[in-house]
Amino acid sequence: MRLSRKLQKLFSIDAVQSLWEHICRWTHPVSARRILATIDQAELERLRRHYPYRPNARRINAYEDAAYWIGVNVKHVQDLWLDRAPPLHILDLGCGAGYFLYLCRLFGHEGLGLDTDEELFFRGTTQLLGVRRIVARIHPQTPLPDLEKKFDLVTGHRVCFHRIERDENGVWKEWTAADWEFFIHDIRTRFLKPHGRLLLEFNPRADGSSFFTEELRAFFESQGARIFRRKALLAADQNERPRFRGIKNSPRRAQRTRSNPESTS
Numbered sequence: 001m002r003l004s005r006k007l008q009k010l011f012s013i014d015a016v017q018s019l020w021e022h023i024c025r026w027t028h029p030v031s032a033r034r035i036l037a038t039i040d041q042a043e044l045e046r047l048r049r050h051y052p053y054r055p056n057a058r059r060i061n062a063y064e065d066a067a068y069w070i071g072v073n074v075k076h077v078q079d080l081w082l083d084r085a086p087p088l089h090i091l092d093l094g095c096g097a098g099y100f101l102y103l104c105r106l107f108g109h110e111g112l113g114l115d116t117d118e119e120l121f122f123r124g125t126t127q128l129l130g131v132r133r134i135v136a137r138i139h140p141q142t143p144l145p146d147l148e149k150k151f152d153l154v155t156g157h158r159v160c161f162h163r164i165e166r167d168e169n170g171v172w173k174e175w176t177a178a179d180w181e182f183f184i185h186d187i188r189t190r191f192l193k194p195h196g197r198l199l200l201e202f203n204p205r206a207d208g209s210s211f212f213t214e215e216l217r218a219f220f221e222s223q224g225a226r227i228f229r230r231k232a233l234l235a236a237d238q239n240e241r242p243r244f245r246g247i248k249n250s251p252r253r254a255q256r257t258r259s260n261p262e263s264t265s
């Protein structure tokens with residue numbers, strides 16, 4: 001009984017937060033349709049034929065479905081206010097097909113992706129979308145490769161790099177809090193500018209529950225994270241509680257001179 005009440009409460013908080021996200025997006029509309037029109041969808045289909053699905057691949061991984069993925073990534077851009085921010089330098093970890101950084105570029109930001117080269121389809125899509133990426137694998141307790149620059153924003157959407165391997169029951173063995181601590185320290189000290197932000201977004205677990213178990217929530221909060229739904233936002237300075245709105249660039253806020261071509265208003 002107590003558990004079901006707790007679950008109800010959780011769902012109602014999530015429902016309110018979801019509604020809030022919808023309202024925020026609605027007040028600053030972005031036309032996914034106009035963005036989609038800038039992408040060569042026939043070439044995406046051709047790439048998929050060239051690099052077919054792996055056996056047992058999940059349909060969610062239909063990255064040639066640009067209409068779906070542009071829709072998803074428009075929301076990411078809106079939620080981080082990237083459609084309204086001055087030009088930023090953005091590093092996207094596990095950049096996958098490259099849609100997020102493609103959108104970032106449309107809004108005047110400069111992006112760099114990082115991913116393994118295991119998925120040949122992503123090699124093709126990042127080239128097609130003009131997304132620059134570093135081929136590297138993120139390992140627990142191992143510094144990321146030196147990228148010789150720092151960023152205003154480091155992102156990871158639908159993060160997978162913390163999954164190490166599946167056990168005999170098919171359950172993922174994941175990074176421990178100590179692994180996360182190492183990673184966050186590495187990002188803070190080597191990749192974030194002083195005002196920079198780290199945004200991590202996680203898929204729900206296989207049973208539908210949040211990535212943020214009680215223990216992980218407490219850990220991320222101890223690192224100064226603001227947790228909102230599936231996302232954790234961290235500032236470069238652990239003592240600063242970051243906000244999603246108004247991520248700044250440095251040292252001066254660059255003036256945006258052109259009008260936003262993707263706005264529906």
Ligand SMILES: C[S@@+](CC[C@H](N)C(=O)[O-])C[C@H]1O[C@@H](n2cnc3c(N)ncnc32)[C@H](O)[C@@H]1O
Nearest residue numbers: 094095096115116136137138139157158160161
């Ligand atoms: C679920 S996909 C998400 C892709 C993209 N961020 C998105 O939201 O569409 C996870 C991505 O992380 C990458 N990845 C998984 N493990 C990784 C690791 N250890 N190091 C770097 N990239 C990794 C995969 O290649 C894949 O592109």
